[in-house]
Amino acid sequence: MAAGLFRLTRAEAGGAIAAGGLALLILGTLAAVAWVAQGLSGLGPWDWRAVRFTLWQAALSATLSALLAVPVARALARRRFPGRAALVTLLGAPFILPVIVAIMGLIAVFGRNGAVNDALRLAGLPEVSIYGWQGVILAHVFFNLPLSVRLILQGWQAIPAERFRLAASLGFGPRDVARHLERPMLRAVLPGVWLAVFLVCLTSFTVALALGGGPRATTVELAIYQAFRFDFDLGRAASLGLIQIGLCLAAMALARWIAIPAAFGAGLDADHMPAAPGGWHRISDALVITGAAGVLIWPMAAVIARGLPQIPDLPPEVWQAAGRSVVMALISALLALALSLTLALSLARGRMRWVETAGMLPLIASPLVLGTGLFILLRGWFLPQTLALPVTVAINAVMALPFGLRALIPAARTLHRDYGRLADSLDLHGLARLRYLILPRLARPLGFAGGLAAALAMGDLGVITLFASDRPTLPLQLFQLMNSYRMDDASACAVLLMAISFGLFWIFDRGGRLA
Amino acid sequence: MKLPVMLALLAATPAMAQDKPVLTVYAGESITSEWGPGPKIEEGFEAFCNCDLRFVTGDELSRVLMEGERTEADIVFGLNTDVTARARASGLFAPHGQDTSGLSLPVEWTDDIFLPYNWGETAFVYDETRLQNPPASFAELLEAPDDLKIVIQDPRSSVSGLALLLWVKSVYGDQAPDAWAKLAPKVLTVTKGWSESYGMFTEGEADMVLSYTTSPAYHIEAEGDATKKAAIFPEGHYLMAEVAAQLRTTDQPELAQAFMDWILTPEFQATIPLANWSLPAKLPQDDWPQVMRDLPRPEKTLFYSETEAEALRQPALDEWLRAFSG
Numbered sequence: 001m002a003a004g005l006f007r008l009t010r011a012e013a014g015g016a017i018a019a020g021g022l023a024l025l026i027l028g029t030l031a032a033v034a035w036v037a038q039g040l041s042g043l044g045p046w047d048w049r050a051v052r053f054t055l056w057q058a059a060l061s062a063t064l065s066a067l068l069a070v071p072v073a074r075a076l077a078r079r080r081f082p083g084r085a086a087l088v089t090l091l092g093a094p095f096i097l098p099v100i101v102a103i104m105g106l107i108a109v110f111g112r113n114g115a116v117n118d119a120l121r122l123a124g125l126p127e128v129s130i131y132g133w134q135g136v137i138l139a140h141v142f143f144n145l146p147l148s149v150r151l152i153l154q155g156w157q158a159i160p161a162e163r164f165r166l167a168a169s170l171g172f173g174p175r176d177v178a179r180h181l182e183r184p185m186l187r188a189v190l191p192g193v194w195l196a197v198f199l200v201c202l203t204s205f206t207v208a209l210a211l212g213g214g215p216r217a218t219t220v221e222l223a224i225y226q227a228f229r230f231d232f233d234l235g236r237a238a239s240l241g242l243i244q245i246g247l248c249l250a251a252m253a254l255a256r257w258i259a260i261p262a263a264f265g266a267g268l269d270a271d272h273m274p275a276a277p278g279g280w281h282r283i284s285d286a287l288v289i290t291g292a293a294g295v296l297i298w299p300m301a302a303v304i305a306r307g308l309p310q311i312p313d314l315p316p317e318v319w320q321a322a323g324r325s326v327v328m329a330l331i332s333a334l335l336a337l338a339l340s341l342t343l344a345l346s347l348a349r350g351r352m353r354w355v356e357t358a359g360m361l362p363l364i365a366s367p368l369v370l371g372t373g374l375f376i377l378l379r380g381w382f383l384p385q386t387l388a389l390p391v392t393v394a395i396n397a398v399m400a401l402p403f404g405l406r407a408l409i410p411a412a413r414t415l416h417r418d419y420g421r422l423a424d425s426l427d428l429h430g431l432a433r434l435r436y437l438i439l440p441r442l443a444r445p446l447g448f449a450g451g452l453a454a455a456l457a458m459g460d461l462g463v464i465t466l467f468a469s470d471r472p473t474l475p476l477q478l479f480q481l482m483n484s485y486r487m488d489d490a491s492a493c494a495v496l497l498m499a500i501s502f503g504l505f506w507i508f509d510r511g512g513r514l515a
Numbered sequence: 516m517k518l519p520v521m522l523a524l525l526a527a528t529p530a531m532a533q534d535k536p537v538l539t540v541y542a543g544e545s546i547t548s549e550w551g552p553g554p555k556i557e558e559g560f561e562a563f564c565n566c567d568l569r570f571v572t573g574d575e576l577s578r579v580l581m582e583g584e585r586t587e588a589d590i591v592f593g594l595n596t597d598v599t600a601r602a603r604a605s606g607l608f609a610p611h612g613q614d615t616s617g618l619s620l621p622v623e624w625t626d627d628i629f630l631p632y633n634w635g636e637t638a639f640v641y642d643e644t645r646l647q648n649p650p651a652s653f654a655e656l657l658e659a660p661d662d663l664k665i666v667i668q669d670p671r672s673s674v675s676g677l678a679l680l681l682w683v684k685s686v687y688g689d690q691a692p693d694a695w696a697k698l699a700p701k702v703l704t705v706t707k708g709w710s711e712s713y714g715m716f717t718e719g720e721a722d723m724v725l726s727y728t729t730s731p732a733y734h735i736e737a738e739g740d741a742t743k744k745a746a747i748f749p750e751g752h753y754l755m756a757e758v759a760a761q762l763r764t765t766d767q768p769e770l771a772q773a774f775m776d777w778i779l780t781p782e783f784q785a786t787i788p789l790a791n792w793s794l795p796a797k798l799p800q801d802d803w804p805q806v807m808r809d810l811p812r813p814e815k816t817l818f819y820s821e822t823e824a825e826a827l828r829q830p831a832l833d834e835w836l837r838a839f840s841g
Contacts, residue, residue, distance in 0.1 A: 036581065046836055100711060104718065111720045112664065112703070131704045206707050209669060210715075214705045214839040222707075226671035228577065230832075232601060317549045376581065383587075472548070480548035482710035485733040485792065487717045 015346020019358035029373020041235035061140035062198035069148035075285035077156035096455035105299030135211030155189035310492035332457035335397035340404035348416035396457035404449030447512015451505035552790035636752035682753035695838030751815030
């Protein structure tokens with residue numbers, strides 16, 4: 001028995017198996033591609049330029065997203081206002097938008113003929129251009145700031161109310177609160193947030209190209225695409241895939257070196273609000289919240305305004321695809337939840353760091369390498385087209401895993417530290433422990449993780465064109481509509497997709513917060 | 516949880532046609548989609564073949580090349596002319612057996628393996644209500660003020676982007692780097708595929724978009740909008756054709772041949788223009804839909820042979836990358 005041999009608990013064994021499977025999937029598909037290519041090929045100068053640009057934009061996007069998220073999360077943590085709950089949920093939306101929809105939204109606001117430039121022209125001011133590295137960064141911040149805010153906000157909420165009350169009774173000012181409570185929390189949470197955003201941006205492709213203004217904004221993922229499609233050089237694709245994984249491991253090592261776990265101890269769960277300083281802090285918090293909400297919601301509003309009137313005219317195939325996608329997204333979400341909970345609980349015991357590394361790997365696995373590798377591995381046994389939908393479901397679950405883990409790991413660690421020994425001494429194990437301790441205590445991050453997984457699965461374009469099926473998903477249908485000139489239908493389809501993704505996210509997230 | 520039910524829903528395969536031989540056709544997303552020519556092709560062929568035509572959607576060439584001789588494909592449908600050299604080198608394809616002398620293509624076609632079924636040319640499309648004085652030639656486009664903004668596609672990820680590389684090369688030859696240097700400041704952005712570019716154009720973000728001479732036909736026919744025009748340049752336009760081929764390893768040689776024989780018939784060709792928004796490969800101009808007949812046609816069509824294009828691909832890409840990275 002594995003548990004006996006390695007002296008692992010059942011939770012740890014489950015985590016090790018799940019993580020081993022993940023590593024096998026990501027590295028095995030890469031190996032399969034390299035095997036078919038009969039080795040790795042060398043990289044050209046343009047490839048190295050792509051590596052440099054990728055690193056630079058991902059580091060800048062991650063740093064900006066994480067830093068900008070701190071004031072927003074703090075303002076949301078210490079203020080209460082009507083619509084706050086709705087706003088917090090809405091903040092999840094940009095992250096789950098299909099890329100092409102988000103690009104169209106950003107262009108409607110910041111593009112050449114967008115609202116911002118219209119206003120600047122009216123005011124007689126010089127125009128701003130979204131095309132270039134600034135556009136890439138803007139888009140990445142647009143996508144990832146909300147995710148960062150949510151993760152940091154969870155950090156704030158994880159500080160027990162008793163600590164804030166104690167701080168208040170000791171007469172702490174905002175600066176003392178920051179020093180004794182907030183900064184230790186940020187030191188624990190921010191590196192993970194930075195890492196998640198950095199890794200998301202590492203595999204950016206469509207955004208970087210469309211808003212980057214040209215080949216200067218070439219990323220590694222585009223180079224992989226080029227190796228597959230333009231050169232049919234699988235060896236180079238595998239080399240580039242390996243570089244992406246190397247970058248990921250380096251970034252993870254860096255983030256781990258910086259992060260120091262905070263230790264606030266357990267507290268009662270009275271719904272609490274950190275002490276909210278008055279005066280100009282009030283005004284700055286209001287400005288921060290309005291600003292962030294505006295920048296994030298405006299582009300989405302532009303997409304809705306464009307597509308909503310066309311929704312009644314959508315062809316019936318779109319509705320069928322929508323139904324299909326919802327079922328797939330729900331299964332993906334359940335799978336992702338089961339996997340990430342297994343991993344997080346095993347990580348909480350803190351003895352197997354490699355499990356966390358394996359859990360983050362899917363973030364930087366190149367979809368093209370993954371799809372091609374799977375195709376190579378499975379083709380001898382199954383007809384690829386019969387696997388199209390199940391494989392898409394499984395891949396989407398795996399792809400959503402790292403985000404679920406980011407939300408679950410800190411909560412699971414706290415749970416283990418604060419309640420682990422008590423539960424052990426009560427002999428609370430197995431399903432009973434899951435039901436009476438784990439699920440109730442982790443309901444919030446679980447709801448958030450499930451919502452993210454469902455929404456991400458909903459918006460995924462189907463990473464695996466080699467398995468493509470004749471029963472398209474909704475995002476694929478959006479792409480097909482655009483490809484046959486039907487831009488009006490496509491814009492309506494985009495609104496539908498956005499509404500369903502967001503609806504799924506809302507149901508999970510809300511469910512988690514009510515539980 | 517109703518997981519088993521959901522899984523069953525997902526795994527349910529379309530009803531199998533009883534006992535009929537199956538012709539497996541690999542084709543791209545844009546062909547098999549509800550709005551592409553695929554459904555009409557399937558219906559038309561099944562009407563007389565006494566068989567079941569089954570489209571397998573996806574990245575057809577990559578897949579066939581990886582499957583090699585074990586592929587189940589009988590036909591590969593919808594390859595672009597830029598990949599025929601690599602497809603041919605695989606030795607997986609068999610001759611089509613058609614007479615290609617009477618094609619309605621503007622260039623001579625002598626390929627005995629890859630059979631074209633449609634064609635068009637790359638062109639810059641504009642909206643006359645937004646761009647009153649479009650450039651009348653490629654030279655004028657290069658000399659146009661830099662605030663004329665165009666969107667193009669990346670040659671590394673898009674066939675139309677690659678066609679633009681070859682277009683510039685065939686017009687400007689050794690002067691292509693200078694041409695790109697003049698064009699680069701006007702390029703608002705470069706997108707991964709055609710649809711992102713075209714979307715940006717229709718949303719009013721760019722003045723011109725790299726598309727096809729036949730693109731205005733969609734707006735006229737489907738939207739009653741005659742304001743979208745393709746700028747016709749006297750230097751000539753680069754040809755893009757889509758081709759089909761049968762596999763040497765097919766287990767349905769007669770059906771596959773029957774399909775190849777059907778491609779150039781008027782019945783098949785008549786479905787192409789309004790389903791694919793491109794021109795038919797073998798149909799007298801009088802039989803084209805009115806909207807296609809009315810489109811302005813370039814006087815000159817440029818096209819590199821497959822070997823020339825293959826040799827030019829990498830150097831032309833390097834020139835392009837340098838022009839944008841200076």
